Every structure is written in C-alpha cells, then in structure tokens.
Amino acid sequence: MNLTFGVMIAILGGVIAAVMGGVGSAISVGTVGQAAAGVVSEDPSKFGKVLILQILPGTQGLYGFLVAFLLLVQIGVMNGEVLTLSLAQGFMYFAACLPMAVGGLISAIYQGKAAVAGVGIVAKKPEESGKAIIFAAMVETYAVLALLISILSIFSITSIISA
Amino acid sequence: MNNQQYTYAVARIRANETKLLTKADYDSLINASGKQAVASILIDKGWDIDLKNISSSLENEAEKVWDLFTRSVPDINLIDALIIPNDFYNLKAAIKATFSDLDPSKYYISPCTVNPSLLTEAVSHNNFKELPDFIKVTAEKAYDNYAETSGGQDSEIIIDKASLETALCFAEKSKSELLKAIMSLKCVQANIKTALRCIFCGKSKAFTMDAFCICPGIDNERLYESAKDKESLSLYLSETPYSYLKDAVKGGFTQFENFCDDYIIGLTDSSKWLIDGPDPVISYYYIKMNEIKNARVIFSAKENGLTPENIREKVRGVYV
Structure with a gap:
C-alpha cells in the first residue's frame, strides 16, 4: 500500500465531491418534499406529478457519489493497488473533484427552489406540470456540466500520471 | 423568521387558491336569481353554506382558514396580528353585553x-388577571370607563385604539413587510376617519x-389640523409614506374605504409568485376575508x- 499524502489529498477531493453533492441534494429534496406534502395533503391525486419534481434535485448527490467512486477506482483504492501519488498529483485529483463538489451543491439548492416553485404550478395548474418539470430540469444542465468536467479531469490526470 | x-x-395555500372565487364566479354570484342560487354556487366552490344561518356559515369559513394556518404554519403566533382585532371586538362585546x-x-x-369564555369570565368578575398581557390593561381601562360613564x-374608543396599536405591534414582531404595510394602512385609515x-x-x-x-410616519397633530379641509389633508398625506391616499381622501367616506x-x-398581489415566507399566508387570509x-x-x-x-359596486377586489 502506498498511502502517501498525495493519495490522502486525492481521496479528500472525492469525499468533498460526494459530501457537497449529497448535502445539496438532501437540502433540496427535503424542501421540495415539504412543498409536495403540502399539495398532496390538499389533493392526493397530484402525488405522481410532485414526486417527479422532488426527485430532480436528488441527482447531484448521485453525481457526487459517481465522481468519488471513479476517483477511488482510478487511484486504485478499490482494488487495493493504490498509486503512488505526489502531493502535486494529489492536488490535481482534488481540483478535478471541485467542479462537482461546488457545482453540485449550488445547482442542487437552486434546482430545489425551482422545483418548489414548480410544485406551486402543479398545485394551481396541474395541466402545466410538464413546464414546471422543464424549469427545474434546466438547472440540471450545470450539474451535468460539472460532472463531465470532473470525470474528464480525473481520466486525463490518470492518463498523465500513467504516461 | 426562517422563510424555508x-x-x-x-x-x-397554493393548492387552496384553486378554490378561490374567480371573476366569472363573482359574475355568477352577482347575477344569481336569489340566495339559494348564491348558496349553490358557493357550495360548488367548497363552501359550507347553511341558508338558515348564513352569518354563522360565513364565520365558519373564516375559522376554516385559520384552522388551515394552525395546521401548516410553523409558528402561528407570528401571524396573530391577523386576528388580534377579533379579540378586541370580543372584548367590546363582552363589556357591552355584561353591562x-x-x-x-x-x-x-x-x-x-x-x-371567549375567558373574556366572559374576566369581564363578569371584573378580574382581568387571567387575560393575556396584550389585552389585560385595555380590558381593565375599558371596563372602568364603561362603569364610570355608563356609556x-x-x-x-379605548378598545378600537388598542386593537389597532396591538395589531401593528404584532405585525412588527412578525417581520413581514406585507403585514406591517397592511397594519400601518389600517392605522392611518382609522386616524383619517376619526x-x-x-x-x-x-x-x-x-x-x-x-x-x-x-401610526408610523404620521404626525397626529398635523393630521388633525389638515383634516379640517380635504385639500390640506391630501397635501399633508402626500408628504407622508401614505401619499397613495392623497386622492382617495378627497372623495366620500365609502370611496375612501x-x-x-x-x-x-x-398589496397581496406581490405574494402571488412567492414560494416561501409568511407573505403568501397573510395574502391568502386577506383574500379569503375579502371573499x-x-x-x-x-x-x-x-x-x-x-x-x-x-351589487357590483359593493363587491371588492378579486384576486384570481
């Protein structure tokens, strides 16, 4: 096992990506859940429509987990063959995780707000629920972009280190 | 107050707003053939109307709104300002009825x-210790005054004044700008009428x-002096935060009200699209009371x- 300080920094990056994405999603799914419960308590037939809106901001937590998992695979933590990473290499992995960590947290919170507003649309005009979902889904773009840049960075860094 | x-x-409340009366509903109500037809329209909108006791049915509607709030608002005490005037109205009723x-x-x-039974008890025994602080002193003062003057x-006046001031005080505690604006308007409206x-x-x-x-933003001395002439009153109000009232005071009482x-x-329109905070709750209350x-x-x-x-002239603003 080559548990260098660089490896520790890299793992810390993965942890931050998973935690911040998860925290953002937990806050937002909880908030949308409150709004959804309010609507369902008045009209239980709207459960299906508000459930979709509640699920939407949960993806950032999943993306954070994915980034952390890929990082652990790439540095060999998952198969027990941990790479020997210098401090600079560790920080490169750490930096690669930051887009998902920060982008995930912020996009989850704002997607939650858009989804709560969407719940209001479903409450008043259930026939417009598609539009409510689109408004909330638009925020997802930035979470996906953050996920892509984090994944591409992790793979690129691994290629650089292996070369 | 945490908006979240x-x-x-x-x-x-958004879900309940679908049951609010629309312009079309009001048209139907206004053109309805009689009380029975009006009751039918309201029952279709979810109201519980008993034609034998319309007043009580309408009061129940107000209670239903408050019941909704008590089951959903995180701290109901923060929006007590909405119903504080009812406590003072009940105090007035208790004193008058007892005497x-x-x-x-x-x-x-x-x-x-x-x-209300606490009020009955307090007034009938001339012992106001059990009443909440915000109404205790007013109750004692109003009771003594009624006993002394027999009128x-x-x-x-003591009760009405205290009602407005207490509601404004509660509104300020609520930290809701909407509630503060509404209560301030009610105070200045009452002072102008007085x-x-x-x-x-x-x-x-x-x-x-x-x-x-x-009343915040109003110098009562200047208000009194300017009220001797509607033009002066209008001019004075234009210098205050209530300048929007300057034209309304030139007309009659009903027009002003x-x-x-x-x-x-x-004012409640601004809460139509808010997703959190107390303002949509406060707006819904006023809209329902208006209905x-x-x-x-x-x-x-x-x-x-x-x-x-x-009838159309007497029916007020429609929200939906």
Missing part, C-alpha cells in the same frame, strides 16, 4: 387568540387626539332585492 419553514404552508345583562357568547366572533363611546368624523361632529381637539392611534380595501388586495365579506354583501343584497349593478 413556510414551504409546506405555502404549498397548501346590559345579555349573553355575550352570541356576539363573539372567531377566529380569535383569546378564548360605550369612550370605552369603544379626524374627519370628529371635525364633522364638532368634537374637541383633545378628544380627537385621544382617539388617534399611534373602498380604496383602502382595494389597496390591501393590491367572505363579498359573500355577505351578496347574500344581503339578494335578500333586499338589489340589482346586479348595485
């Missing part, structure tokens, strides 16, 4: 924060000044055979 705590309440040997329970209104006018009425009836300046409530009611409904008031007007108009045109 209101997410659940606001969502419930007239009548049963006050018939005159109580709800929702209210003070249990209700001064006692009523000034105009007292001057018209030839009441002394001391009496009028005593009847004024404390209608303007204030419509202005409050206009109940309109329903009462329509029932009364139908009973007295008023034409749809006459």
Whole structure:
C-alpha cells in the first residue's frame, strides 16, 4: 500500500465531491418534499406529478457519489493497488473533484427552489406540470456540466500520471 | 423568521387558491336569481353554506382558514396580528353585553387568540388577571370607563385604539413587510376617519387626539389640523409614506374605504409568485376575508332585492 499524502489529498477531493453533492441534494429534496406534502395533503391525486419534481434535485448527490467512486477506482483504492501519488498529483485529483463538489451543491439548492416553485404550478395548474418539470430540469444542465468536467479531469490526470 | 419553514404552508395555500372565487364566479354570484342560487354556487366552490344561518356559515369559513394556518404554519403566533382585532371586538362585546345583562357568547366572533369564555369570565368578575398581557390593561381601562360613564363611546374608543396599536405591534414582531404595510394602512385609515368624523361632529381637539392611534410616519397633530379641509389633508398625506391616499381622501367616506380595501388586495398581489415566507399566508387570509365579506354583501343584497349593478359596486377586489 502506498498511502502517501498525495493519495490522502486525492481521496479528500472525492469525499468533498460526494459530501457537497449529497448535502445539496438532501437540502433540496427535503424542501421540495415539504412543498409536495403540502399539495398532496390538499389533493392526493397530484402525488405522481410532485414526486417527479422532488426527485430532480436528488441527482447531484448521485453525481457526487459517481465522481468519488471513479476517483477511488482510478487511484486504485478499490482494488487495493493504490498509486503512488505526489502531493502535486494529489492536488490535481482534488481540483478535478471541485467542479462537482461546488457545482453540485449550488445547482442542487437552486434546482430545489425551482422545483418548489414548480410544485406551486402543479398545485394551481396541474395541466402545466410538464413546464414546471422543464424549469427545474434546466438547472440540471450545470450539474451535468460539472460532472463531465470532473470525470474528464480525473481520466486525463490518470492518463498523465500513467504516461 | 426562517422563510424555508413556510414551504409546506405555502404549498397548501397554493393548492387552496384553486378554490378561490374567480371573476366569472363573482359574475355568477352577482347575477344569481336569489340566495339559494348564491348558496349553490358557493357550495360548488367548497363552501359550507347553511341558508338558515348564513352569518354563522360565513364565520365558519373564516375559522376554516385559520384552522388551515394552525395546521401548516410553523409558528402561528407570528401571524396573530391577523386576528388580534377579533379579540378586541370580543372584548367590546363582552363589556357591552355584561353591562346590559345579555349573553355575550352570541356576539363573539372567531377566529380569535383569546378564548371567549375567558373574556366572559374576566369581564363578569371584573378580574382581568387571567387575560393575556396584550389585552389585560385595555380590558381593565375599558371596563372602568364603561362603569364610570355608563356609556360605550369612550370605552369603544379605548378598545378600537388598542386593537389597532396591538395589531401593528404584532405585525412588527412578525417581520413581514406585507403585514406591517397592511397594519400601518389600517392605522392611518382609522386616524383619517376619526379626524374627519370628529371635525364633522364638532368634537374637541383633545378628544380627537385621544382617539388617534399611534401610526408610523404620521404626525397626529398635523393630521388633525389638515383634516379640517380635504385639500390640506391630501397635501399633508402626500408628504407622508401614505401619499397613495392623497386622492382617495378627497372623495366620500365609502370611496375612501373602498380604496383602502382595494389597496390591501393590491398589496397581496406581490405574494402571488412567492414560494416561501409568511407573505403568501397573510395574502391568502386577506383574500379569503375579502371573499367572505363579498359573500355577505351578496347574500344581503339578494335578500333586499338589489340589482346586479348595485351589487357590483359593493363587491371588492378579486384576486384570481
């Protein structure tokens, strides 16, 4: 096992990506859940429509987990063959995780707000629920972009280190 | 106040807003053939109307709104300002009924924060220790005044003034700008009406000044002096935060009251798209109270055979 300080920094990056994405999603799914419960308590037939809106901001937590998992695979933590990473290499992995960590947290919170507003649309005009979902889904773009840049960075860094 | 705590309440209110009366509903109500037809339309919108006891049915509608709030708002005490005036109304009823040997329970209104039986008990035994602090002193003062003067006018002034000041104080505690704006308007509206009425009836300046409530942004001395002439009053109001009232005071009393009611409904428009915070809750309360008031007007108009045109003039702002 080559548990260098660089490896520790890299793992810390993965942890931050998973935690911040998860925290953002937990806050937002909880908030949308409150709004959804309010609507369902008045009209239980709207459960299906508000459930979709509640699920939407949960993806950032999943993306954070994915980034952390890929990082652990790439540095060999998952198969027990941990790479020997210098401090600079560790920080490169750490930096690669930051887009998902920060982008995930912020996009989850704002997607939650858009989804709560969407719940209001479903409450008043259930026939417009598609539009409510689109408004909330638009925020997802930035979470996906953050996920892509984090994944591409992790793979690129691994290629650089292996070369 | 944490706005996020209101997410659940606001969502419930949005769901309930689908049951609010629309312009088309009001048209149907106004053009309805009679009380029975009005009741049918309201029942279709989810109201519980008993034609044998319309007043009580409408009061139940107000209670239903407050019940919704108590089950969904995180801290109901923060929006108590909405129903504090009902407590003072009940106090007035308790004092008057007790001195007239009548049963006050018939005159109580709800929702209210003070249990009416507590008020009955306190007034009938002239012991106000059990009443909440915000009403205790006023109750003692109004009771003593009624006993000394054997007349209700001064006692009523004491209660009305305290009602407005307490509601404003509660609104300030709520940290809701909307509630503060509404309560401030109610205070200035009451002071303007008092000034105009007292001057018209030839009441002394001391009496009028005593009847004024404390109103933010208004110098009551200047208000009294300017109220002797509507142009001066309009000019004075244009210098205050209530400049939007400057044209409304030039007309008659009814026109002024209608303007204030419509202005409050206009203020609630800003909460239409909010997703959290107390303002949508406060707006919903005023909109429902406005609906109940309109329903009462329509029932009364139908009973007295008023034409749809006459009813339309009396029906106030529509939210949806």
